[in-house]
Amino acid sequence: MSAEIREAVRTFILNHILRRPNYKLGDDDSLIKGGLMDSFSLVEVQLFIEETYGFRPDDVDMTVEKMDTVRMIADYVAARC
Amino acid sequence: MSQHAARFVLLHTRSAYQSLLERAAQHYRERPEATAVVFVPVGNAPHRLISYREFFDNAARYAETLRGIGIGRHDLAILVMDHSEALLYAFWGALMLGAMPSIFPFLSDKLDPTIYFERVRLLISHSGAKVVIASAQYAESLAALNTGVPIVSESALQPSEGAPQFNFEVRGEDIAFLQHSSGTTGLQKGVALSHGAVLNQIASYSEAIRLREDDCIVSWLPLYHDMGLIAAFVLPLVQGIPLVLISPHHWVRDPKVMLHAISQYRGTLCWLPNFAYNFLAQRVRDNALEGVSLASMRAFINCSEPMRADSHRQFAARYAPYGVKPEMLATCYAMAENTFAVTQGGIDSLPNIDLISREALSTQHIARPAVEGELAIEMLSCGTPIPNCEIQIVDEARQPLPERHVGEVAVRSDSMLSGYYRRPDLTEQAMFNGWYLTGDYGYIANGELYITGRKKDLIIVGGKNIYPQDLEAIANEVKGVKAGRTVAFGVEDERLGTESIVMVCEAETDDEDERFEIARQVRMRVAQETDVTLGDVYIVDAKWLLKTSSGKIARGANREKYLRERNAQT
Numbered sequence: 001m002s003a004e005i006r007e008a009v010r011t012f013i014l015n016h017i018l019r020r021p022n023y024k025l026g027d028d029d030s031l032i033k034g035g036l037m038d039s040f041s042l043v044e045v046q047l048f049i050e051e052t053y054g055f056r057p058d059d060v061d062m063t064v065e066k067m068d069t070v071r072m073i074a075d076y077v078a079a080r081c
Numbered sequence: 082m083s084q085h086a087a088r089f090v091l092l093h094t095r096s097a098y099q100s101l102l103e104r105a106a107q108h109y110r111e112r113p114e115a116t117a118v119v120f121v122p123v124g125n126a127p128h129r130l131i132s133y134r135e136f137f138d139n140a141a142r143y144a145e146t147l148r149g150i151g152i153g154r155h156d157l158a159i160l161v162m163d164h165s166e167a168l169l170y171a172f173w174g175a176l177m178l179g180a181m182p183s184i185f186p187f188l189s190d191k192l193d194p195t196i197y198f199e200r201v202r203l204l205i206s207h208s209g210a211k212v213v214i215a216s217a218q219y220a221e222s223l224a225a226l227n228t229g230v231p232i233v234s235e236s237a238l239q240p241s242e243g244a245p246q247f248n249f250e251v252r253g254e255d256i257a258f259l260q261h262s263s264g265t266t267g268l269q270k271g272v273a274l275s276h277g278a279v280l281n282q283i284a285s286y287s288e289a290i291r292l293r294e295d296d297c298i299v300s301w302l303p304l305y306h307d308m309g310l311i312a313a314f315v316l317p318l319v320q321g322i323p324l325v326l327i328s329p330h331h332w333v334r335d336p337k338v339m340l341h342a343i344s345q346y347r348g349t350l351c352w353l354p355n356f357a358y359n360f361l362a363q364r365v366r367d368n369a370l371e372g373v374s375l376a377s378m379r380a381f382i383n384c385s386e387p388m389r390a391d392s393h394r395q396f397a398a399r400y401a402p403y404g405v406k407p408e409m410l411a412t413c414y415a416m417a418e419n420t421f422a423v424t425q426g427g428i429d430s431l432p433n434i435d436l437i438s439r440e441a442l443s444t445q446h447i448a449r450p451a452v453e454g455e456l457a458i459e460m461l462s463c464g465t466p467i468p469n470c471e472i473q474i475v476d477e478a479r480q481p482l483p484e485r486h487v488g489e490v491a492v493r494s495d496s497m498l499s500g501y502y503r504r505p506d507l508t509e510q511a512m513f514n515g516w517y518l519t520g521d522y523g524y525i526a527n528g529e530l531y532i533t534g535r536k537k538d539l540i541i542v543g544g545k546n547i548y549p550q551d552l553e554a555i556a557n558e559v560k561g562v563k564a565g566r567t568v569a570f571g572v573e574d575e576r577l578g579t580e581s582i583v584m585v586c587e588a589e590t591d592d593e594d595e596r597f598e599i600a601r602q603v604r605m606r607v608a609q610e611t612d613v614t615l616g617d618v619y620i621v622d623a624k625w626l627l628k629t630s631s632g633k634i635a636r637g638a639n640r641e642k643y644l645r646e647r648n649a650q651t
Contacts, residue, residue, distance in 0.1 A: 024597065029601075030605070032190060032191055032608075032614075033190070033191055033605070033608060033609065034601070034604060034605045034608065035191070035604035035605050035606075035607055035608030035609075035613075035614050035615060036604060036614070037614060038191075038614040039189075039190060039191075039330075039333050039334070040333055040360060040543075042333075042334065043333075043334065043335075043336065043360075043364045044364065047364065047366070050366075059334055059335040060123075060124055062334050062335075063190070063334070064190035064191070065190075
């Protein structure tokens with residue numbers, strides 16, 4: 001389950017945020033602190049989770065501390081699905 | 082807007098007030114219970130309605146504490162704080178003494194704290210600051226810098242005793258505050274603004290936007306930037322207009338909060354950088370807008386980065402069901418060096434859109450109206466100069482150009498900077514016969530200003546000024562990058578409604594994995610040192626970069642080359 005979610009999150013980020021489908025994005029690559037995406041993009045991640053997994057992450061969870069890697073985002077989703 | 086005839090708010094005679102403090106003291110005395118600021122906290126905590134009495138009583142605690150450690154008129158106070166009520170009070174507390182506050186750009190999630198505090202140390206040492214006012218969580222890191230400058234934070238404040246004291250010895254020509262933009266280059270240029278200049282700007286700008294007694298400003302803008310500091314902090318406090326203030330970090334995470342605040346407090350005025358129109362149009366869902374009405378608004382004013390008519394259209398279409406009308410969309414051209422606004426458009430009528438010939442612009446530098454069938458560029462008017470402000474377009478020899486000729490925009494007004502703080506050399510470079518040379522290219526048509534580009538090497542992303550040389554210096558330090566062989570520039574990102582920053586770096590290796598790692602390092606270091614997220618890092622072979630005849634890396638030419646190669650790849 002977690003692996004599937006990780007792939008879905010990665011695909012979303014590569015296609016819709018980075019718009020670089022071939023970028024080698026690792027599970028633990030820092031997205032915001034690593035300078036790959038800015039914190040504005042977390043709103044898109046939040047909408048993606050809402051549409052794909054049917055629940056809306058709490059606004060206070062949409063932070064760098066909680067959502068800075070593919071794994072962190074996927075684990076967050078997995079814990080609530 | 083209310084049905085009854087509300088009075089326009091003007092500083093009737095500019096000479097009636099010597100300083101911002103006289104106006105502040107007047108509000109404290111005459112309408113202490115009126116709401117000065119509604120502070121919207123992060124999360125679900127209740128909003129804080131702060132009256133003039135409470136506001137200046139709290140500010141006075143900072144003033145008294147600073148006075149107690151020997152800070153006084155003309156002393157520079159650097160505010161290293163997060164977005165908080167304390168920041169508002171610290172700023173006005175320093176002002177009340179006649180000291181000069183300067184708000185340091187906020188520490189973000191991305192920035193490396195070590196590098197951030199090192200920047201603070203450098204600013205303290207080259208600016209001769211006499212005190213640092215800090216948010217409690219930064220006090221320890223700041224103390225560890227050992228600058229010898231006292232650090233004041235909230236826990237050290239004295240309880241307030243008696244009525245606040247406003248320093249009425251402060252004169253119009255005294256510096257009120259400094260504005261710095263971020264980055265190593267920006268921090269060298271503290272824009273020093275006098276009380277007189279700020280009062281003149283407020284008087285002129287209030288007239289330009291037809292400020293009314295029943296206006297209400299809603300803002301999420303950071304206060305270290307001119308748009309937030311002047312339009313959405315100093316102006317409302319001085320004019321006695323309520324301000325609803327949201328944290329910029331909060332808004333980024335939850336953009337609907339601004340729309341709910343407008344609805345709840347019947348907001349009438351809101352300043353936004355262009356990208357915010359796209360962001361709000363694309364990223365807020367209908368189910369987050371239940372019961373929201375934006376019909377109270379008079380103007381959403383687009384300012385601080387290149388404005389796009391398409392962003393206005395997206396925003397107006399998205400929020401039409403919530404009461405937004407095209408006539409609410411206004412435009413403004415502003416800069417810290419003029420305190421804030423230079424021109425204002427779209428208040429009495431829709432901002433003009435000028436369709437000009439792409440070919441005439443690029444080959445002749447003339448903004449000729451496009452003829453049918455010709456490739457046209459859509460230019461959104463910045464409006465006309467605010468009162469007591471003049472603009473002209475000048476050529477390379479600084480001679481005025483006729484209408485529709487593109488040249489550098491020059492500004493002259495009674496609200497200009499006193500100078501770059503302690504940098505007379507930079508002040509002299511920027512001025513010519515009393516005119517400030519903006520570094521922006523533009524043209525005038527029918528008295529209205531249109532901005533076409535920039536002369537200076539500056540990238541503006543989301544309203545934030547970024548100097549490419551700062552980014553290049555960082556990339557040059559990354560292992561595997563050929564030293565001195567990097568370039569940064571902005572490219573338009575239509576979807577986001579702002580610029581995206583590209584870095585091209587020549588690599589010492591052609592190994593793909595090593596190149597990938599170089600790009601990763603460049604992105605990370607740039608993010609941690611400047612808070613900038615690069616749109617693309619393009620790693621190229623040696624000798625890819627083009628140089629000018631004088632041997633400098635040519636940003637414009639390399640940008641064209643990059644765009645050609647990238648377009649060919651997709």
